[in-house]
Amino acid sequence: MTDTVQTPDTFGLWTLGDPIADTKAPGGPIENKWTKRKFDAALVNPANRRKLSVIIVGTGLAGGAAAATLGEAGYHVKSFCFQDSPRRAHSIAAQGGINAAKNYKEDGDSVYRLFYDTVKGGDYRARETNVYRLAEVSANIIDQCVAQGVPFAREYGGLLDNRSFGGVQVSRTFYARGQTGQQLLIGAYQALERQVAEGTVEQYVRHEMLEVIVSGGRARGIIARDLETGEIETHLADAVVLASGGYGNVFFLSTNAMGSNVTATWRAHRKGAYFGNPCYTQIHPTCIPVSGDHQSKLTLMSESLRNDGRIWVPKRREDCDKDPRQIAEADRDYYLERIYPAFGNLVPRDIASRQAKNVCDEGRGVGPVVGDFRRGVYLDFADAIKRLGKSAVEAKYGNLFDMYARITGENPYEVPMRIYPAVHYTMGGLWVDYDLQSNIPGLFVTGEANFSDHGANRLGASALMQGLADGYFVLPNTIRDYLAKGPFDTLDANAPEVAAARTSVQERTQRLLAINGDRSVDSFHKELGHIMWEYCGMERTQEGLLKAIDLIRSLREEFWRNVRVLGSADTLNQSLEKAGRVADFLELGELMCIDALHRRESCGGHFRGESQTEDGEALRHDDQFAYVAAWEFTPEAADGIPGGGMGAPVLHKEDLTYEFIELKQRSYK
Amino acid sequence: MDLTLKIWRQAGPRDKGKLVTYQVEDISPDMSFLEMLDVLNERLNAKGEEPVAFDSDCREGICGMCGLMISGQAHGPEKTTTCQLHMRSFSDGETITIEPWRAEAFPVIRDLVVNRSAFDRIIQAGGFISVNTGSAPDAHATPVPKPNAERAFVAAECIGCGACVAACPNASGMLFMGAKVTHLSELPQGQPERMARVVSMVSTHDAEGFGGCTNIGECSKACPKGIPQDVISTLNRDLRMALSSGH
Numbered sequence: 001m002t003d004t005v006q007t008p009d010t011f012g013l014w015t016l017g018d019p020i021a022d023t024k025a026p027g028g029p030i031e032n033k034w035t036k037r038k039f040d041a042a043l044v045n046p047a048n049r050r051k052l053s054v055i056i057v058g059t060g061l062a063g064g065a066a067a068a069t070l071g072e073a074g075y076h077v078k079s080f081c082f083q084d085s086p087r088r089a090h091s092i093a094a095q096g097g098i099n100a101a102k103n104y105k106e107d108g109d110s111v112y113r114l115f116y117d118t119v120k121g122g123d124y125r126a127r128e129t130n131v132y133r134l135a136e137v138s139a140n141i142i143d144q145c146v147a148q149g150v151p152f153a154r155e156y157g158g159l160l161d162n163r164s165f166g167g168v169q170v171s172r173t174f175y176a177r178g179q180t181g182q183q184l185l186i187g188a189y190q191a192l193e194r195q196v197a198e199g200t201v202e203q204y205v206r207h208e209m210l211e212v213i214v215s216g217g218r219a220r221g222i223i224a225r226d227l228e229t230g231e232i233e234t235h236l237a238d239a240v241v242l243a244s245g246g247y248g249n250v251f252f253l254s255t256n257a258m259g260s261n262v263t264a265t266w267r268a269h270r271k272g273a274y275f276g277n278p279c280y281t282q283i284h285p286t287c288i289p290v291s292g293d294h295q296s297k298l299t300l301m302s303e304s305l306r307n308d309g310r311i312w313v314p315k316r317r318e319d320c321d322k323d324p325r326q327i328a329e330a331d332r333d334y335y336l337e338r339i340y341p342a343f344g345n346l347v348p349r350d351i352a353s354r355q356a357k358n359v360c361d362e363g364r365g366v367g368p369v370v371g372d373f374r375r376g377v378y379l380d381f382a383d384a385i386k387r388l389g390k391s392a393v394e395a396k397y398g399n400l401f402d403m404y405a406r407i408t409g410e411n412p413y414e415v416p417m418r419i420y421p422a423v424h425y426t427m428g429g430l431w432v433d434y435d436l437q438s439n440i441p442g443l444f445v446t447g448e449a450n451f452s453d454h455g456a457n458r459l460g461a462s463a464l465m466q467g468l469a470d471g472y473f474v475l476p477n478t479i480r481d482y483l484a485k486g487p488f489d490t491l492d493a494n495a496p497e498v499a500a501a502r503t504s505v506q507e508r509t510q511r512l513l514a515i516n517g518d519r520s521v522d523s524f525h526k527e528l529g530h531i532m533w534e535y536c537g538m539e540r541t542q543e544g545l546l547k548a549i550d551l552i553r554s555l556r557e558e559f560w561r562n563v564r565v566l567g568s569a570d571t572l573n574q575s576l577e578k579a580g581r582v583a584d585f586l587e588l589g590e591l592m593c594i595d596a597l598h599r600r601e602s603c604g605g606h607f608r609g610e611s612q613t614e615d616g617e618a619l620r621h622d623d624q625f626a627y628v629a630a631w632e633f634t635p636e637a638a639d640g641i642p643g644g645g646m647g648a649p650v651l652h653k654e655d656l657t658y659e660f661i662e663l664k665q666r667s668y669k
Numbered sequence: 670m671d672l673t674l675k676i677w678r679q680a681g682p683r684d685k686g687k688l689v690t691y692q693v694e695d696i697s698p699d700m701s702f703l704e705m706l707d708v709l710n711e712r713l714n715a716k717g718e719e720p721v722a723f724d725s726d727c728r729e730g731i732c733g734m735c736g737l738m739i740s741g742q743a744h745g746p747e748k749t750t751t752c753q754l755h756m757r758s759f760s761d762g763e764t765i766t767i768e769p770w771r772a773e774a775f776p777v778i779r780d781l782v783v784n785r786s787a788f789d790r791i792i793q794a795g796g797f798i799s800v801n802t803g804s805a806p807d808a809h810a811t812p813v814p815k816p817n818a819e820r821a822f823v824a825a826e827c828i829g830c831g832a833c834v835a836a837c838p839n840a841s842g843m844l845f846m847g848a849k850v851t852h853l854s855e856l857p858q859g860q861p862e863r864m865a866r867v868v869s870m871v872s873t874h875d876a877e878g879f880g881g882c883t884n885i886g887e888c889s890k891a892c893p894k895g896i897p898q899d900v901i902s903t904l905n906r907d908l909r910m911a912l913s914s915g916h
Contacts, residue, residue: 069802084724085789087829088732104809140803147805149798149858151822158812176822182731183825190797197793205786228778257726291699296707297728406749409699409757472802520714522707566719571681572779574722575714 010648011546013594017650020274020630024434024478025129030660031111034133037434038477042484049074050200052483053237055222057209057264059086061181061464062447063243064188065471071195073476075483078235079192079201080224082208082259082577087189090245090257091467094181095302097165097173098464100138105162109170111135116661117168118462122427122455123604123620124663125277127628127656129434130452137473138465142174144472148187152176166303166460173461178302178399184464188471207233208577209264210508211501212240212271212443213491219268219443220491221498223505227577230570232505234493238486239442239479242268243471246426246448248281250585250592251537252529254423255287255300261581262588265430265449273438274630274652276431276451278588279596282458282605283538285352287422288407289367289376298422299407301400303460306345306352308384308393309417311336313364313377320366324378324416335359343668350457350605350618351668353421354538360420367418371530376418385413421538425463427454427604428595431630431654435478436470439630444479446470451628456604509569512579517562521578524559528552528582528589536593541609545597549590556586587646591631594649601625615669622663628654670696670756673764674709676721679777686777688766698757702745703728703735705756706767722780728752730893733828736835737781738768743832743891750830750893770831772840773878785831787877788845794873795866796849798858811857821855824848826894836891839880844888846874847900854907864911871908 010016026036044052052075056067059081067079081089101114114135119126146152146160152174153161165173176183195201204224211223213236221236244264248254269275286305287298312334314320319327335355337344345352356377359365367376385393390413394401401412408418429451436444436452447467454462491498535548559582567573602608602618603625611619634647671694679686693709700708703725710720725735730753739745745754759765767781775783813821825848833844850867853859859866875881882901889898 065802072801083726083732083734084785085733085829087789088726088734090727090732093727093729093731102808140805142808143805144800144802146808146811147798147800147858149821149853149856151818151825151852151856154813154815154818156815158814158818159809179731179826182828183822186825190792191800191802193789193792194797194799196789203789205789228784255729257732258728259726292697294697294700294704294708296701296704299729406753407701407755409755476802520711522711564714566714566717572722572782575720 011597012648013549014598014648015650017632017652020439020652020654022127022129022433022654030128030132033129034136041477041481044480044484046074050076051487052076053078054239054241054479054483055235055237056080056241056243057222058089058243058245058447058449059189059192060089060091060243060245060447061184061188061467062449062471063241064089064185064192065468066241066243066446066475067201068188068191068195069472069476070479071192071198071200074200077195077201078204078237080204080207080209080222082206082227084205086192086203086205087186089185090260091464092182092185093257094464095178095300097163097175097180097461098141098184098468099165099172099461100142100174100465101135101172102139102142104160105171107170109172113170114138114172118453118459119455119661120664121457121459123457123666124455124622124626124658125603125656126453126455128658128660133474134453134466134469137469140473141465141468145184145187145468148191150176150183150187152183168459181464184468188468209244210267210505210580212268213498213501214271214440215491215495215497218441218488220488223501225505225509228572230568230573232502234498234502236491236493236498238488239444239482241444241446241475241479242430242449243446244449246429247585247588248423248426250528250589251423251532252525253290253295253298255284255298258297261584263581263584265445266584266588268430268438268440268443269633271440272633273440273443274431274632275428275591276628276630277428277456277595278592278631279536279599279606280427280456280604281423282425282427283350283353283421284424285349285356285421286379286419288404289418289420290370291368291408292370299403300422300424301404301419303349305379305397305400308388308396309345309379309381310334310383311345311352311377311379313359313366317363320364320374324366324380333359333364340668347668350538350607353605354607356419356421357538376420378416379419380416381412382416425458427451427456427458431628435481436475437478437482442482444475446475456606508580509576512563512565512576512583513567513569515561515563515565517564519562520564521575521582524555524563525578525582525585527555528586531555532589532592536589536596538605539607539609540596542597545593548593552586552589552593559583559586590646591649595629595631598651599625599629617669618666620665626656626663628656630654670698670759670761672696672759672762675764675766676781677768678721678780680779682776682778696756698755700756701728701752702739702754702756703752722782724782725752731828733830736770736830736832738770738835740766743770743836744893748893748895750828770835772834774840774842775831775834785829787879788829788831788842790877791842791846791870791873792849795862795869796853798853799862813856817855821852824851824855824896824900827896828894830893832891832893833888834879836887837880838885838887839883841882841888842874842879843882843901843904844892844896844898846870847904848896850907851900851903854903863907864914864916867904867907868911868916
């Protein structure tokens, strides 16, 4: 094995702080921990609940489900989303399905097996206790959703159908055609709207959280901007929940929605909340490639396509602009089948993605030249059509072929599809303990916004499971232990810490509008995305990451000097909204690169050039890196650039101990 | 491609709006309609003109956030959402008129952005099954015949974009509401509240200023998800049953 990992060097970019521990998970056998925690958590008398208020930011599966459930319990909930309705949250776009250890197929599934698969799938970088609980409550999620009327796929006998998903050997995935996320979100949304009608939940749409209020060491509220009127509002409560989703849009192009952003969690990070494993990003291999510089987002196609499609590129660069049907079989390189004969086109997501990038970087990509080279590989169904017939292929993949044809204008039954990897999900997020509470008391974080359950790589059909587990079952049980200490002292809207938070939002808004430079917000965002993709994407090296940090710093400096945001602060102003989000991405990007730089191992979807086996495969270092990296923000002495003052972050390590599962190295050869 | 765009510009909810003409050159047929507007906005920004405000989020046809009246057709000439419409559906030199959804129940906020909160209020009036978290029986306790499950799914595919209202000469929200009523009425879980639900939703719909349905069918034709018109029949049948049984 080659292992050129060097002795730790911080390059002056970070400092090491005290280790942290998750102190909330009870001891004892893993299957009893959650029951014990629920029993030990303090209760709140039903009559007192309406005196306790909770702010929930985000209305996706994690936020919508939590708002509905806490409303049902009788707490006073304020729910916020930046979209025009809670039903738009990006959970809606999830296609595949939701895992649950129901074992309805009697094929050997169990809570323990789902737990085991999830920890292994996360490449042994997730916390055992949280993952076990996730598997444990998974079955309740399906019951709850069916009772709400979620129309899952059914068999002729009227019972629920399941399928196998993402390479696991049991059929535990529940689905609603290719729109599982939509149906689950609508279920949560309807439960939420029911509580709005009951008066337990106040709904604030087109509102964006721009600051968290911390008073007396506790999270006590938020500053939000009404995106319709521009008004800066103060909202106070006994606890704050961030369910604001992932930060994949730091890459500009991703499968995230246009509005998906890091602002809520980044603002909390700046106020002291630790950011866990920011460099853990999932890159999905089967997306429709970029067609030009105008591209605004990437569209995912189900990876089930790899079951029958064969992936290839031309052997010779000069063939890359030929009609693929004219390229002889002998001149094609079916590179996955060549490198991984055992798994072929079905290698895991990270390997399929990285090898696609490698062949394109070699200049053997296909499709339009974007930037300086072609970013696409063929996914060819010609053999499948020959073997199964066109109608069988159509029955299996018809809707995906239609979607591809609509977006690209090409007929995939005639010409091979082109695919390329795209950023899809971020496993990192704010650090939370077993109770999903951050290190700021009263600030809870759920769903994709927290870091907790997926380790370094997320298994298919588990994002929906985590969002709903957190929202319906985990948070409502853990937050009551905190709320039982309340109601906390009434906080005056003019208290110094509240006024300071409000003023900082107003000043930042005014500052963005006052710069009036030469470059649009999007142009900065695209440039940042390019840096992140190139140096902090599928493959990272020390050299590249150090370069990226320099590039991001100078881009951030230019942003605050040269961005052009037109319009005013007191109307709907979409450029201003975007500018605030991109300003935060410009800070997050640096932290992601620092995190990636410090983690000198290849794990999950992250290939570290300096840490590979002799035959070029990922090499993990459990002896050095079996921990969660939780980063603490450090402000730097003012340098005149608002938001430019990021000091060297402090690294707090939470050691991951595996009591129940044995660590193994992955191999697919 | 070179295009002439006539776009509705309106500074705020109480301001008067008007169509403003823009010329856009060098548009790629591979751009989506909204990417074409992104390009226009970048060029306007460079010239110091405020960009055109329009809603969009997922840009993959599922969130329902986008929706424009394109030369008089909701979501334009193809049966899809505005974000999934591509410029290859237009021809070089074409003039395209772009307006917001027009309906009393959807007031304009700015330019092409409208307020669709009336849809949320219709759902609040009964578009749900009352089941608290944690009180659900095992998912297999209640089998659902496959045909009912299928029809419930087809109705539940509604993305709440509002194209049905925009396309309807009466600005009726009956397809949207019929989709929800049908989704829940097809399922055993939806039966206990079935009668009360339809009465409450219809009265909210009317109070919000949506028009009545006169069976024109533009709604279903404009629907990017192909919600069939017969969901309105289901709604009317349920409403008749409810009213005749004293709800």
